[in-house]
Amino acid sequence: MPVLWLFLIVLALAAIGFIAGRMRVTSAGGKRPHSLPNYYGWNVAMKVMVPAYLALVVWLLAQPFLVNSQVVGMLGDRAVPEGSTIGLVMSDVRRVADGLDATVAQGLMTSEEANSIRTEFTDVRDRLGEAGVALGSNVSSEVLSAAQTYRTLNATGNFWMSTVVILLAVGGLAWGITQSHGSFRARNSVETGVRIILLSAAMLAILTTIGIVLSLVGNTWHFFQIYPASKFFGSFTWSPSFGGGSELGIWPLLWGTLYISIIALIVAVPIGLFAAVYLSEYAGPRMRAWAKPLLEVLAGIPTIVYGLFALLTVGPLLLSVFGRDGLGWMQAGTAVMTAGLVMGIMLIPFVSSLSDDIINSVPQSLRDGSYGLGATQSETIKQVILPAALPGIVGAVLLAASRAIGETMIVVFGAGAAARLSLNPFDAMTTVTAKIVSQLTGDADFASPEALVAFALGMTLFIITLGLNVFALYIVRKYREQYE
Structure with missing residues (x-):
């Protein structure tokens, strides 16, 4: 039974249970029930849904692992061709199993015929071709037999999954209805x-x-x-080569990541902080009611749109000013400055919204005391409000920095793909996240260091962003404890 049907059946039983539980209490005479009628309905509905959906989720997570382990054990090392891996063989098994299901679904083969397949598969390949399923001539009899076993195990597992889930739902329905009495x-x-x-x-x-x-x-x-960790952290060259002889030093990628993030923060922090001060201290209620939502719209724009904006608008604009026809500093539209400026625009709502909330949480008594001593509004902001809100503002900046370090699409479109150590902001560079994407795409062997390096890059980036987030949360928590 399809999972969607199973989900809808359980949901329908829960709705029936809700109505039945509620009606049983309301129709019973005698003393007043302990709880409102809706509680009795929800009690039945929860007893139907929670066990059934929990069993469904656990089964869907566990069945692929169990089926794959049995099929892999059946294949053994004999079915793995030289130069291949068991993962590639299992991909063929799943592909052939999907083809068998397609032929059964299209009526080109009965389920009984599919179940009888073992080693004679020439006619089967022709039928799969008629069904529009790609099945190459290099499929071995072991793979075809494993595909049939894979298909059979999945069909059996789906049958028992449906049975168990429906039984749990029906049992929960009966249990909940029996509990629907006034004293419960x-x-x-x-x-x-x-x-x-x-x-x-x-x-x-x-x-x-x-x-x-x-x-x-x-x-x-x-x-x-x-790959030795000493070379990974000690080399200043990033030159992956899937044929061998790679140099996988992380420092050019870290430098590009930090350089672009610094430029983004230089753009975002002043603009975001000034916007927060204006909205919290100078703007009236009507201005704040529409200005803040419009500013926060920037946070809802997908990063792919920002990347296209960097590639099609900001890059050519900077090239016209700093390129060969201008100052001659910039060779192409993809550069650190392009990605940094666009990323800074994206981070403005992060800084402004967090800083605005922090500034508004400064007690009004501090403002009143400053005004009582004769200070002007600007003096109060500079000498009282901002120093009091500084720990929270620092936390907001650190959270924005961690967001900048983890950005990918803007870098891919706006900064280029060159891994280099350079101080020129108009050079093309790349970041850790962009290289993670590039190393895990394509047809490279997943067990090679050139592919596994993506996990080392991700782990390094995870530690850096985790440290920034922990530090920011510590500062914000300390600030809130001081003024609450």
């Missing part, structure tokens, strides 16, 4: 269930972060087993 504390049950769901959501976010870190650590460790 439905409100307490529902609130406890909601608390558990919220806790599970928080734990899921934490576990996801741990999983990301572990995946980075594992692949980074594998990379350093192939």
Whole structure:
């Protein structure tokens, strides 16, 4: 049964349970029930949905691993051609299994015929071709047999998944309806269930972060087993070569990342901070009501749009001023300055919105005391409000810096792809994030150091941004504790 149908069936049972639980309490006579009728309905609906959807999610996550492990064990080393890997063989297995499903779906083969396939597959290849499925002549009998096993295991798993999920939903429906009587504390049950769901959501976010870190650590460790860490952190040359002889020094990429981020902050911090001071101290309610939302629209623009803006507008504009026809400093539209300026525009709402909230949280008593001593509004802002809000503003700048360090699309379109150590802001450079994308795209062997270096770059960038975020949150928390 398709997952969507299964989801809708459980949802329909939950709706039926909600109505049934509510009606059972409202139609029963006698004393007043402990909770409102809606609590009884939600109690039944939660007992239907939570176990069923939890089983569905766990099954969908676990089944691919179990099926793949069984198929890989069945294939063994004999089915892996020289120069290939088990991952590529499994890709062929999945492709052939999808082809078998396509032929069954289009009526070119019955399910019984597909189940009987083992080694004689010439006719099968012809039928797959008729179905529009790409199946090359180099598919071995082992791969075809493994594809049929893969298909059978998935079909069996899907059948039992549907059965278990529906049984859990029906069991939860019956359990919830039997609890729908006046003495049952439905409100307490529902609130406890909601608390558990919220806790599970928080734990899921934490576990996801741990999983990301572990995946980075594992692949980074594998990379350093192939490529020495001393060369990675000690070389000033970035020259990957998928044929061998690569020099994978990180420093040109880190320099490009920091250089572009510094230019972006030079643009974003003054403009964002001045905008925040104006909105919080000078603008009236009507001006603030439309100016702040318009300023924050910049944060909602996709970064790919900023990248195209850098490539098509800012780059040619800078080239016309600083290029060969102008000052002669710039050779092409893609440069550090192009990416830095556009990234700075993107960061303005981050700085202005956070700084505005921090400035507004400064107690009014500080302003009143300054005005009472005869200070003007500008003197109060410079000598009282900004010093009091400085820790929070520093935290906002650090958060914007971490956002700038992790940006990719603006760099790809605006800064170029050259990994170099240069002080000229009109040279083309690249960043760590851009190289992560380039190293993981294409047909390179995933086990090669040229591909695994992306994880080492990602781990380095993760540590840098994590440090900035932790430092920023520490400063902001310290500031809030001081004035709350």
